[in-house]
Amino acid sequence: MQRPAGLWRILVVMSFGALSLVAVGGAVYLSAVPTGYFFYRPEDAASFTPDLRTMALAFLLPSVEAGLALVVVRPWSFRASWGRLLAALGVFVPWLGFCGATVGPHIPMFIMLNVVWVALIVFLLTCALVVTVAVVLVRHRRQVSLQGPNSESVV
Numbered sequence: 001m002q003r004p005a006g007l008w009r010i011l012v013v014m015s016f017g018a019l020s021l022v023a024v025g026g027a028v029y030l031s032a033v034p035t036g037y038f039f040y041r042p043e044d045a046a047s048f049t050p051d052l053r054t055m056a057l058a059f060l061l062p063s064v065e066a067g068l069a070l071v072v073v074r075p076w077s078f079r080a081s082w083g084r085l086l087a088a089l090g091v092f093v094p095w096l097g098f099c100g101a102t103v104g105p106h107i108p109m110f111i112m113l114n115v116v117w118v119a120l121i122v123f124l125l126t127c128a129l130v131v132t133v134a135v136v137l138v139r140h141r142r143q144v145s146l147q148g149p150n151s152e153s154v155v
Contacts, residue, residue, distance in 0.1 A: 012075045013070070013075050016066070016069075016070065016075070016124075017066075019066075019120070020062065020063070020066035023062040023066070023113065023114075023117040023120075024058075024059055024062045024063055024066075026110075026113055027058040027059065027061070027062055027110040027113050027114060027117075028055055028058050028059050028110075030058070030108070030109040030110040030113055031050065031051075031054045031055045031057070031058035031108065031110040032050040032055055033050075034048035035109075036108055036109035036110060037108050037109070038105070038106040038107075038108075054108070054110075058110040058114075061114050062114060062117050065092075065095075065114075065117065065118060065121065066121075068088075068091070069088060069092070069121050069125070072084055072087055072088040072091065073085060073088050073125070073128070081128075081132050082129060082132045082133055082136060085125055085128055085129040085132060086129065088125050089122065089125050089126065089129065092118060092121055092122050092125060093122055095118060096115070096118045096119055096122050099111075099114060099115045099118050100115055100119075102115075103115055
């Protein structure tokens with residue numbers, strides 16, 4: 001029988017979902033306005049029309065990243081989550097390096113927003129990993145202290 005998720009777990013999922021919506025909405029907005037791009041000539045900005053492919057990329061990239069983070073981490077069930085957090089960091093840290101390598105002076109702003117979004121995911125995963133490992137260590141120490149020093153079996 002599975003225990004119901006605690007309120008804090010629901011808040012974690014809801015908060016991450018809200019952050020994801022903000023990131024996706026911001027990326028789509030920045031891909032649709034001419035101020036989100038670099039133009040050599042100001043008259044090029046006046047004739048700017050949003051490209052549907054670019055807007056789809058701006059929508060899909062943070063959506064897929066958020067979905068992947070939620071699927072790998074599964075915050076609604078924290079059983080053995082430190083391994084899943086390490087796996088997620090193993091995916092997102094190289095992805096952050098790849099996305100960060102694309103940053104240049106003339107990139108569209110929605111790409112820069114995506115780099116910040118991935119950096120936020122890596123930060124949140126790192127914080128969650130530190131907290132999870134600390135909880136595991138405290139539980140282990142508490143279990144050892146309850147058993148006492150003489151309860152170890154000698155072979």
